[in-house]
Amino acid sequence: MTERVNEVRDRLRACPEPSGHEGKTAAYLAAELRKAGCEVRETATGGHGVVGILKGAEPGPVVGVRGDIDALRHVVDGKEVCVHSCGHDAHAAMALALAEEAAKTGIRRGILKVFFQPAEETLAGARGMIEEGLTADLDYMFGIHLRPIQEAKAGQATAALWHGSSYQLEASVSGRTAHGARPHLGVNAIDAAVLVVNALNCVWENPVEGWSAKVTKFNSNSLISNAVPDGVDLVFDLRAQKNGVMESMLQKVSDMVINVPTGLGAVGTVKKSDGVPAAEYDPEAIALLEEAITAVLGREGLLPPIVTPGADDFHFYKRAKPSIKAGFVGLGADLTPGLHDPSMTFDANVLPDGVKILKYAVDKLLG
Ligand SMILES: [Zn+2]
Ligand SMILES: [Zn+2]
Incomplete structure (x- = not known):
């Protein structure tokens, strides 16, 4: 899985596409999800999105995990370039590895829906997924985002990233x-x-x-x-x-x-x-993610909640369906100099831990 998540991330990093134009990224992810044995839904509202679905034999909750997939346009040395400067290549890679790991063993009960959401940066992607009716059955929704080094270092994570x-x-x-x-x-x-x-x-x-x-x-x-x-x-x-x-x-x-x-x-x-909207999380979802982070990174790796003035369109999901129990992992990755900087780099060795944290939470609910 360690090799796989980095292979996927390298593949996505080599093909950065701006918000609303994620066609190649979405096609690649859809093909990989099908290979893994997931049911696949492709969307084109607000951008090019994909959902990988796994169903358990027994009834249970519907758990969503969201990785965003769009990149940002920058001007570097006088030339316009598209770069994954918000780390969405990493989020999509972790989400795909999670879907593949879950598909290997299958899930016992309920439904797992892994969302590869487009157009986060233009705040259109989550609303597209909602409009297409893909989130109407969710009971839980988890997100994950890399954090700048000032907020979290490699080996650390928070279970509650409070966006404004x-x-x-x-x-x-x-x-x-x-x-x-x-x-x-x-x-x-x-x-x-x-x-x-x-x-x-x-x-x-x-x-x-x-x-x-x-x-x-x-x-x-x-x-x-x-x-x-x-x-x-x-x-x-x-x-x-x-x-x-x-x-x-x-x-x-x-x-x-x-x-x-x-x-x-x-x-x-x-x-x-x-x-x-600002983040609204559920205490049960936060407690579950705290348990997952502690299991993967140890007690010393669990950071308290992080309040950030940054925004994320993830929070439209709960606004559309308030009963969704939402939680959001902020993953430390020694990320410098900062998000939305075209020279942004981070320690990719943390990505398998991100997958394990999400998998732990999913297994608790659906295993
Ligand atoms: Zn961003
Ligand atoms: Zn982002």
Whole structure:
């Protein structure tokens, strides 16, 4: 298995495909799953995904394990390249090795579904799997992601990686144009939009909870500089470690976009808000993963829960079906200098341990 997981990872690393374009990766994984004896479902909603399915003879829970499979585009030395800089080649390799190991012996009860999820980076892949109805029967769902060395070293893992929620809210402010010499005849959309941005600095959530709200785009529609502009487009980037805090912020920012410009006679509109929920895990799933990590890495290898402001579309699964017992392993791999850096490297010797941790949890539920 040690050789196999690294062979698969090398194969995937040599063929990195960006979010939504994972065709070759998905075809390779589907072929390997069929060879192993898994039932295979291929998906094309939101990207190219694959699910390997094994069924036990006795009734039991439906357990999902998710490895993501997309890579990222970067510019290196002036050239555009695609790189597995988030380590999804490693996650897919561990998930495939898990499916193959489970297929060797078969599972006694319930159903194992190993998800090879596309388009994590664009937050479209999990929603694609959900739309295709592939997660409707899940009782458990486990994820795994390599961690930067600052969070976990090789030989360490956490059973609860607490991702934050991330939302982008797009808004516009419209006023009325007028000649630059006669501003009193118009309504300056920039004036009104600046007030909205200043109002954003008056958003407060509990300082004990992790959150932030900031403006990340501010574009006037004006093509000339000697007239009062009548339109501004804005984007707000919102982060929160808890879903309740995010809901509150979305409401406050939306209210400000709509209400603040009216003081100047301008009109604010929320055009769209989209994002990803924060992690919500189940104590039973966390306890099981802690037991699995301790069994594989020893007591000294088990890290406490890790809170990260980063987001992952894995959390759409539980949002779509709240009864899913979710857990997420953060696996240490001496990963430097960091995720999403095209020069990212890690110690691939940890991958078999990742497979063993997942297999331990699956065996407990389905063995
Ligand atoms: Zn990423
Ligand atoms: Zn990632």
